[in-house]
Amino acid sequence: MTELASAIPRDNERRGLRLPGGLLQVTPAAVFILLLFNIPLLLMLSWSVGTGDEPLKYFAALARGSVYMKVLGNTIYIALLTTLACCILGYPLAYWMWSLSPRRQMLVLALVVLTFWISILVRTYSWIVVLGNDGVVNRVLRWLGITETSVPFLYNQFGVIVGTTNVLLPFLVLPLFAAMLKLDRRLLQAAESMGASQATIFFRIFLPLTIPALAAGSILVFILTLGFFITPAILGGGRVPMIANMLDLLINRMPRWETAAAISTVLLVLTLLFYAAYQWIEKKSRI
Amino acid sequence: MDNRSALSRWLINLVGFSVLLFLCLPIAIVIPMSFSSADTLAFPPPSLSLRWYHSFFDDPRWIEAARTSLLVAFASSTIAVLFGSAAAYGLVRGTFRGRRVLEANFLAPIIVPQVITALALYIYLAKFGLLGTLGGLIIGHTILGLPYVVLLMMVAIRSFDVRIEQAALSLGASWQEMFRRVLIPNLMPSLLAAWIFAFIISFDEVIVTIFLSGAHETIPKKMFNELVLRVNPTITAIATLLIGFTVITMGLAAWLAKRGGVAAFAR
Numbered sequence: 001m002t003e004l005a006s007a008i009p010r011d012n013e014r015r016g017l018r019l020p021g022g023l024l025q026v027t028p029a030a031v032f033i034l035l036l037f038n039i040p041l042l043l044m045l046s047w048s049v050g051t052g053d054e055p056l057k058y059f060a061a062l063a064r065g066s067v068y069m070k071v072l073g074n075t076i077y078i079a080l081l082t083t084l085a086c087c088i089l090g091y092p093l094a095y096w097m098w099s100l101s102p103r104r105q106m107l108v109l110a111l112v113v114l115t116f117w118i119s120i121l122v123r124t125y126s127w128i129v130v131l132g133n134d135g136v137v138n139r140v141l142r143w144l145g146i147t148e149t150s151v152p153f154l155y156n157q158f159g160v161i162v163g164t165t166n167v168l169l170p171f172l173v174l175p176l177f178a179a180m181l182k183l184d185r186r187l188l189q190a191a192e193s194m195g196a197s198q199a200t201i202f203f204r205i206f207l208p209l210t211i212p213a214l215a216a217g218s219i220l221v222f223i224l225t226l227g228f229f230i231t232p233a234i235l236g237g238g239r240v241p242m243i244a245n246m247l248d249l250l251i252n253r254m255p256r257w258e259t260a261a262a263i264s265t266v267l268l269v270l271t272l273l274f275y276a277a278y279q280w281i282e283k284k285s286r287i
Numbered sequence: 288m289d290n291r292s293a294l295s296r297w298l299i300n301l302v303g304f305s306v307l308l309f310l311c312l313p314i315a316i317v318i319p320m321s322f323s324s325a326d327t328l329a330f331p332p333p334s335l336s337l338r339w340y341h342s343f344f345d346d347p348r349w350i351e352a353a354r355t356s357l358l359v360a361f362a363s364s365t366i367a368v369l370f371g372s373a374a375a376y377g378l379v380r381g382t383f384r385g386r387r388v389l390e391a392n393f394l395a396p397i398i399v400p401q402v403i404t405a406l407a408l409y410i411y412l413a414k415f416g417l418l419g420t421l422g423g424l425i426i427g428h429t430i431l432g433l434p435y436v437v438l439l440m441m442v443a444i445r446s447f448d449v450r451i452e453q454a455a456l457s458l459g460a461s462w463q464e465m466f467r468r469v470l471i472p473n474l475m476p477s478l479l480a481a482w483i484f485a486f487i488i489s490f491d492e493v494i495v496t497i498f499l500s501g502a503h504e505t506i507p508k509k510m511f512n513e514l515v516l517r518v519n520p521t522i523t524a525i526a527t528l529l530i531g532f533t534v535i536t537m538g539l540a541a542w543l544a545k546r547g548g549v550a551a552f553a554r
Contacts, residue, residue: 022381026389029374029433033392037404037430040411044403047410089306096303108307115310117537119491121507122526125514126313129320129328129523136316136330169310198292227400229494234514244402244494251406251498261410264403275398 045268047261058262068246068263075242078160078232079225085165086221090172091214097173098180109177116170124163124231131159155237163231168224172217179213179285212285219278223271243267314530321523328518339524349509349525356490356505359421363428364485370429371436371485372478376470378437379444380452390441394434404430405498412499419501427495432485439484439544443477476546483540487533 050057062068097108115123130136131153138150153159183206191201229244236242243263250260316330321339323332343349371393378390396404408427409418417423447470455465471478493507500508506525513519 021383022377023383025373025377026381029370029393030389032370033433036426037396040407044407044410089309092299092302093306096299099299111307111311114534115314117487118314118533119507119529121493121510122317122529123313125522125526126317128518129316129330130312132328134327134329166310166313198295227402229402230511247402247406248497251409257410260406264406267400268403271398271400
């Protein structure tokens with residue numbers, strides 16, 4: 001039997017794959033992604049570099065232009081608040097899911113995964129119905145007599161953050177929940193049998209062991225918010241500009257490709273830096 | 288002591304359930320809204336009607352957008368599955384150097400913000416006169432779907448025992464025969480699941496479409512443009528149809544992926 005097993009790979013080689021194994025199969029996809037993703041991306045990066053003696057002039061213009069810096073700052077601010085909101089809401093949700101019975105766990109998990117797959121457009125749009133001037137929340141507030149006029153929840157930073165948090169919450173909750181499931185329950189039992197209180201068990205064992213997964217999920221949410229486009233456009237009503245919306249404006253309304261390319265380069269570098277941090281933490285959290 | 292832990296238990300239940308409610312609220316609200324008879328977005332709807340569904344199905348522009356969406360999603364997911372599953376096989380079973388770099392390259396469109404992919408393709412396709420064509424749009428959507436196909440198929444192929452392939456080959460099957468009669472039938476559920484994932488990604492796509500599609504309208508692009516301008520209750524009907532479509536197809540994909548041995552694959 002062992003003889004046969006060792007004979008098979010040799011048999012494969014004899015059958016004459018002229019290329020090293022697997023190269024043939026990856027070629028179409030590799031050519032496709034090279035020609036239609038890598039090269040376009042590199043070309044765009046090259047657009048951001050000026051010609052002549054001032055290669056960084058577009059970046060210098062970005063740094064001087066107060067509008068661009070303001071939008072960049074605004075985007076980072078919104079991304080930070082969204083990340084914070086996702087942490088505050090996501091951790092209890094993941095913990096609650098972890099503590100449920102298997103059957104309920106399946107049901108809640110299915111709901112979370114479902115929201116994950118529903119079109120972002122649909123999930124964003126619904127907030128107009130919920131938070132609009134004549135929306136559910138405002139009507140309840142008026143009915144309760146808390147306010148006389150409508151509270152402007154939408155078309156400001158608050159509305160955008162509610163929308164992005166709602167859309168991105170599963171990105172934090174799903175990996176966090178998976179990390180909690182992998183946690184060795186015997187550690188908790190051991191602590192309990194030695195007389196630790198539930199609070200001690202949570203704060204000294206459970207939380208420290210799940211913090212890396214929370215950090216990884218937070219970075220993911222942060223990166224995704226940086227490039228967000230749909231939610232700020234709909235729930236911000238043009239009053240909460242973020243990088244992606246500015247890029248849309250620079251390309252589709254007033255053709256200034258070089259400036260757009262320079263902004264994209266900044267966004268790409270930011271994203272890749274944070275992604276490297278994410279990979280590093282994710283790797284650590286698995287140990 | 289017992290009182291305190293009962294209280295904290297109760298608190299966790301309350302907070303957890305509230306967050307779940309927050310997560311599902313948009314979907315729970317939009318479905319009843321779509322059956323409203325009112326012109327405004329009042330909730331709860333004053334009375335029920337199907338007028339917004341009529342206003343969708345009777346509008347030739349929406350139907351045209353639906354046809355474009357379906358065509359682009361069908362073409363891009365098919366190309367993504369053809370290229371992506373072959374690439375996944377090469378990455379899993381291959382022995383060549385640089386597989387990890389290539390894998391990272393295939394997955395890069397997930398990490399690079401979509402607006403950057405859209406912008407890069409915009410400039411690139413404009414050079415070749417492909418901007419605003421259906422072909423250009425299909426290319427853009429294929430790039431976004433490909434990473435998910437590669438991810439899912441790599442898991443599926445890894446969980447398929449290589450010795451079955453070797454057995455077929457050692458019993459005299461040619462490579463083509465082995466692929467056609469052993470590998471592909473066994474991977475069929477996963478292939479279908481990957482196809483559905485890529486289809487949904489394309490069908491819901493907004494950003495790349497806005498940049499590349501020119502005069503062509505897809506359902507999400509038209510929805511987005513209408514939403515930015517004004518509040519149109521027809522959108523609630525479309526949103527409900529989209530939710531139904533997603534639930535059915537994703538349920539099917541999850542079932543297929545499970546049959547294919549790919550457990551709990553999530554975007």
